[in-house]
Amino acid sequence: MTNHDEEIRLCCLLWARPGQEAALTAYEDKVLALVPEHGGAVLQRAASDGAAGRPHEVQIYRFAGQAELDGYLADPRRTELTAERDRVVARTELFPVELL
Template structure:
Protein backbone atom coordinates (compact mmCIF):
# COMPACT_ATOMS: atom_id res chain seq x y z
CA UNK A 1 0.00 0.00 0.00
CA UNK A 2 1.28 3.44 -0.93
CA UNK A 3 2.33 5.73 1.89
CA UNK A 4 0.88 9.23 1.55
CA UNK A 5 2.17 12.11 3.66
CA UNK A 6 1.13 15.69 4.23
CA UNK A 7 4.14 17.80 5.18
CA UNK A 8 3.62 21.18 6.86
CA UNK A 9 6.63 23.50 7.05
CA UNK A 10 7.12 26.76 8.94
CA UNK A 11 10.10 28.96 8.08
CA UNK A 12 12.42 30.53 10.63
CA UNK A 13 12.12 34.32 10.73
CA UNK A 14 13.34 35.83 7.47
CA UNK A 15 14.03 32.44 5.87
CA UNK A 16 11.01 31.92 3.62
CA UNK A 17 13.09 31.78 0.45
CA UNK A 18 15.78 29.64 2.11
CA UNK A 19 13.13 27.12 3.14
CA UNK A 20 11.80 26.96 -0.42
CA UNK A 21 15.29 26.53 -1.89
CA UNK A 22 16.02 23.75 0.59
CA UNK A 23 12.76 22.02 -0.30
CA UNK A 24 13.48 22.42 -4.04
CA UNK A 25 16.69 20.47 -3.45
CA UNK A 26 15.46 17.69 -1.17
CA UNK A 27 12.15 17.11 -2.97
CA UNK A 28 14.13 16.43 -6.14
CA UNK A 29 15.36 13.27 -4.36
CA UNK A 30 11.86 11.84 -3.80
CA UNK A 31 11.57 10.13 -7.25
CA UNK A 32 14.88 8.35 -6.63
CA UNK A 33 13.18 6.62 -3.70
CA UNK A 34 10.17 5.54 -5.78
CA UNK A 35 7.97 8.44 -4.70
CA UNK A 36 6.41 11.52 -6.16
CA UNK A 37 5.45 14.97 -5.00
CA UNK A 38 1.70 15.13 -5.57
CA UNK A 39 1.23 18.73 -4.49
CA UNK A 40 3.33 21.58 -3.15
CA UNK A 41 1.73 24.89 -2.21
CA UNK A 42 2.97 28.04 -0.50
CA UNK A 43 1.05 30.37 1.80
CA UNK A 44 0.25 33.82 0.46
CA UNK A 45 0.95 36.65 2.86
CA UNK A 46 1.95 36.60 6.50
CA UNK A 47 0.43 34.56 9.29
CA UNK A 48 0.83 31.65 11.63
CA UNK A 49 -0.05 29.00 9.04
CA UNK A 50 2.69 26.85 7.51
CA UNK A 51 4.69 28.50 4.73
CA UNK A 52 4.56 25.31 2.64
CA UNK A 53 2.25 22.32 2.53
CA UNK A 54 3.23 19.28 0.51
CA UNK A 55 1.61 15.95 -0.30
CA UNK A 56 4.12 13.23 -1.04
CA UNK A 57 3.55 9.59 -2.00
CA UNK A 58 6.14 6.88 -1.38
CA UNK A 59 5.88 3.12 -1.88
CA UNK A 60 6.24 2.23 1.81
CA UNK A 61 7.93 3.03 5.13
CA UNK A 62 11.24 1.67 3.90
CA UNK A 63 11.23 4.17 1.02
CA UNK A 64 10.43 6.97 3.47
CA UNK A 65 13.33 5.97 5.71
CA UNK A 66 15.66 5.74 2.70
CA UNK A 67 14.62 9.26 1.65
CA UNK A 68 15.00 10.67 5.17
CA UNK A 69 18.47 9.15 5.54
CA UNK A 70 19.65 9.85 1.99
CA UNK A 71 23.23 11.13 2.44
CA UNK A 72 22.58 14.10 0.14
CA UNK A 73 19.61 15.14 2.30
CA UNK A 74 21.48 14.53 5.56
CA UNK A 75 24.37 16.68 4.26
CA UNK A 76 21.92 19.62 4.15
CA UNK A 77 20.81 19.26 7.78
CA UNK A 78 22.51 22.54 8.67
CA UNK A 79 20.44 24.34 6.02
CA UNK A 80 17.28 22.73 7.38
CA UNK A 81 18.14 23.79 10.94
CA UNK A 82 18.63 27.39 9.82
CA UNK A 83 15.67 27.74 7.45
CA UNK A 84 12.96 25.54 9.00
CA UNK A 85 11.43 26.45 12.35
CA UNK A 86 8.94 23.60 12.48
CA UNK A 87 7.89 20.56 10.47
CA UNK A 88 4.81 18.39 10.88
CA UNK A 89 4.50 15.10 9.03
CA UNK A 90 1.00 13.60 8.84
CA UNK A 91 0.01 10.29 7.26
CA UNK A 92 -3.03 10.96 5.07
CA UNK A 93 -5.16 9.41 2.35
CA UNK A 94 -6.56 11.15 -0.69
CA UNK A 95 -10.35 11.34 -0.67
CA UNK A 96 -10.96 13.06 -3.99
Protein backbone atom coordinates (compact mmCIF):
# COMPACT_ATOMS: atom_id res chain seq x y z
CA MET A 1 0.00 0.00 0.00
CA THR A 2 1.27 3.47 -0.85
CA ASN A 3 2.12 5.89 1.93
CA HIS A 4 -0.16 8.95 1.60
CA ASP A 5 2.88 11.22 1.99
CA GLU A 6 4.32 9.82 -1.23
CA GLU A 7 1.24 10.64 -3.29
CA ILE A 8 1.50 13.42 -5.82
CA ARG A 9 -1.50 15.67 -6.29
CA LEU A 10 -1.46 18.01 -9.27
CA CYS A 11 -3.54 20.75 -10.80
CA CYS A 12 -3.36 21.22 -14.55
CA LEU A 13 -4.63 24.34 -16.31
CA LEU A 14 -5.09 24.10 -20.09
CA TRP A 15 -5.70 26.78 -22.68
CA ALA A 16 -6.92 25.79 -26.15
CA ARG A 17 -5.67 27.28 -29.36
CA PRO A 18 -8.36 29.51 -30.92
CA GLY A 19 -11.19 27.40 -32.31
CA GLN A 20 -9.74 24.18 -30.84
CA GLU A 21 -11.70 24.01 -27.59
CA ALA A 22 -13.61 20.83 -28.49
CA ALA A 23 -10.43 19.26 -29.87
CA LEU A 24 -8.62 20.02 -26.60
CA THR A 25 -11.36 18.21 -24.68
CA ALA A 26 -11.18 15.24 -27.07
CA TYR A 27 -7.40 15.06 -26.72
CA GLU A 28 -7.64 15.17 -22.93
CA ASP A 29 -10.30 12.44 -22.98
CA LYS A 30 -7.77 10.19 -24.74
CA VAL A 31 -4.73 10.84 -22.57
CA LEU A 32 -6.52 11.01 -19.24
CA ALA A 33 -7.99 7.56 -19.91
CA LEU A 34 -4.42 6.26 -19.44
CA VAL A 35 -3.99 7.72 -15.94
CA PRO A 36 -5.51 4.78 -13.98
CA GLU A 37 -3.13 2.33 -15.67
CA HIS A 38 -0.27 4.28 -14.05
CA GLY A 39 -1.45 4.34 -10.45
CA GLY A 40 -3.27 7.62 -10.83
CA ALA A 41 -6.78 9.01 -10.72
CA VAL A 42 -8.43 12.02 -12.28
CA LEU A 43 -10.18 13.55 -9.30
CA GLN A 44 -11.92 16.40 -11.11
CA ARG A 45 -12.21 18.01 -14.53
CA ALA A 46 -13.87 21.35 -15.09
CA ALA A 47 -14.40 23.41 -18.23
CA SER A 48 -14.71 27.15 -18.65
CA ASP A 49 -15.43 29.43 -21.57
CA GLY A 50 -11.82 30.62 -21.66
CA ALA A 51 -12.95 34.26 -21.52
CA ALA A 52 -10.69 36.94 -20.05
CA GLY A 53 -7.64 34.69 -20.25
CA ARG A 54 -9.09 31.92 -18.10
CA PRO A 55 -8.07 28.34 -18.90
CA HIS A 56 -10.47 26.23 -20.95
CA GLU A 57 -9.99 23.21 -18.71
CA VAL A 58 -8.88 22.61 -15.13
CA GLN A 59 -7.92 19.15 -13.90
CA ILE A 60 -7.01 17.78 -10.49
CA TYR A 61 -5.36 14.39 -10.29
CA ARG A 62 -3.21 12.24 -8.08
CA PHE A 63 -0.55 9.65 -8.63
CA ALA A 64 0.72 7.08 -6.14
CA GLY A 65 4.25 8.47 -6.53
CA GLN A 66 6.81 9.96 -8.88
CA ALA A 67 7.48 6.65 -10.65
CA GLU A 68 3.80 6.35 -11.56
CA LEU A 69 3.65 9.94 -12.81
CA ASP A 70 6.80 9.41 -14.86
CA GLY A 71 5.31 6.23 -16.32
CA TYR A 72 2.21 8.12 -17.41
CA LEU A 73 4.22 10.95 -18.95
CA ALA A 74 6.38 8.46 -20.88
CA ASP A 75 3.51 6.20 -22.00
CA PRO A 76 4.00 5.72 -25.76
CA ARG A 77 0.25 5.97 -26.36
CA ARG A 78 0.43 9.46 -24.85
CA THR A 79 3.66 10.56 -26.51
CA GLU A 80 2.37 9.41 -29.93
CA LEU A 81 -0.23 12.18 -29.62
CA THR A 82 2.31 15.00 -29.26
CA ALA A 83 1.47 16.49 -32.68
CA GLU A 84 -2.24 16.50 -31.83
CA ARG A 85 -1.49 18.11 -28.49
CA ASP A 86 0.64 20.81 -30.11
CA ARG A 87 -2.17 21.51 -32.58
CA VAL A 88 -4.91 21.99 -29.95
CA VAL A 89 -3.21 23.11 -26.73
CA ALA A 90 -1.84 26.65 -26.59
CA ARG A 91 -0.60 26.59 -23.00
CA THR A 92 -0.41 24.31 -19.99
CA GLU A 93 0.37 25.03 -16.36
CA LEU A 94 0.99 22.08 -14.07
CA PHE A 95 1.70 22.44 -10.37
CA PRO A 96 1.45 20.44 -7.15
CA VAL A 97 -1.48 21.10 -4.83
CA GLU A 98 -2.74 19.99 -1.43
CA LEU A 99 -6.38 19.01 -1.31
CA LEU A 100 -8.38 20.61 1.49
